[in-house]
Amino acid sequence: MSTPYHPRPDRYDAVPEGWFRRCGRTGLLLPALSLGCWHNFGDAGTDPRQLPESDFHANAQAMLFTAFDHGITHFDLANNYGPQPGAAELRVGRILREDFRGYRDELIISSKAGYTMWPGPYGDWGSRKYLLASLDQSLDRLGLDYVDIFYSHRPDPETPLEETMGALDTAVRSGKALYAAISNYSGEQTLEARRVCEREGFIKPILHQPRYSMLDRWIEPELLPVTGELGMGVIAFCPLAQGLLTPKYLGGIPDDSRVKQAAGFLTEDRVTPELIEKLQKLNAIAEERSQSLAQLALSWALRDTRMTSLIIGASRPSQIEANVEAAEKLAFTDSELLAIETVLAE
Secondary structure (H helix, E strand, C coil): CCCCCCCCCCCCCCCCCCCEEECCCCCCEEECEEEECCHHHCCCCCCCCCCCCCHHHHHHHHHHHHHHHCCCCEEECCCCCCCCCCHHHHHHHHHHHHHCCCCHHHCEEEEEECCCCCCCCCCCCCCHHHHHHHHHHHHHHHCCCCEEEEEECCCCCCCCHHHHHHHHHHHHHCCCEEEEEEECCCHHHHHHHHHHHHHHCCCCCCEEECECECCECCHHHHCHHHHHHHCCEEEEECCCHHHCCCHHHCCCCCCCCHHHHCCCCCCHHHCCHHHHHHHHHHHHHHHHCCCCHHHHHHHHHHCCCCCCEEEECCCCHHHHHHHHHHHHCCCCCHHHHHHHHHHHHC
16 A cells, blocks of 8 residues: 655745746636646556556656645646557546545646547547547546646647537536637637637637747747737647757767657657757756756746746656756846857857
């Protein structure tokens, strides 16, 4: 039997100033850092509800415990997170039931639907059939009556936006989700989604989850002006560029990296000598600020007040503890910002 989890009683007193940020023009507050529950929570693809205790499960527990103890109240999932689709929701659901009983109202749990989940024409994209069926399946895996945030994970070029936004509206009005959200929509698609909701009387998405990092800044000219105008929050995924903005690649590509193992979306041809040189220069700036490269990247992204939260991944609790420290150093001097911009422009 594992020792029962008792959260730190000072978990809200110890967070950095400004840790909880308002999600656009809503009453929802999100922590500056949210924990992404992706392949780090879905090891073998078997049903975690039936598995005995294991080192992997114990590490997953420890990561959620560490996150919550440090003020990370938001756990972000999707139906297809695994690597076996659904495995991450199953494991997090087990931990919520066994270890977080009594704390559900202190947590924000999100899930998404939009990528391939099951065979046939009804297990992918953005139809009403797929989104609402997927939400029911996610709730079953998580063992919850509702998720706090439910996303359309990507726009569907073949399904009318009226149908996709209508499904999100149904999810909220049915009580199975508290808020609607979108992910991977362009600026123009985000505007059109809002127009559809206003025209049809649908509940509007309050949050956008785009990809964003020092090395991938497309949202700055295209999306952030739109979300700001619409009063939407923004929560970015991949703020560390799939590990590039960590010390891991400063000396080249390590043999145990996902790049070498082809286990992620980052390919070996992207890690060029020019990129490694850029990372080394950014790391030098980080060291001058008494930060790691990862902490610098997170602080830099969070300095923009339009950014509600960043989704961090982790493989062990110590990474979460280190990343939280990034929120303590959001101030940059003009010379630091200029140095960063100079490196990024190279």
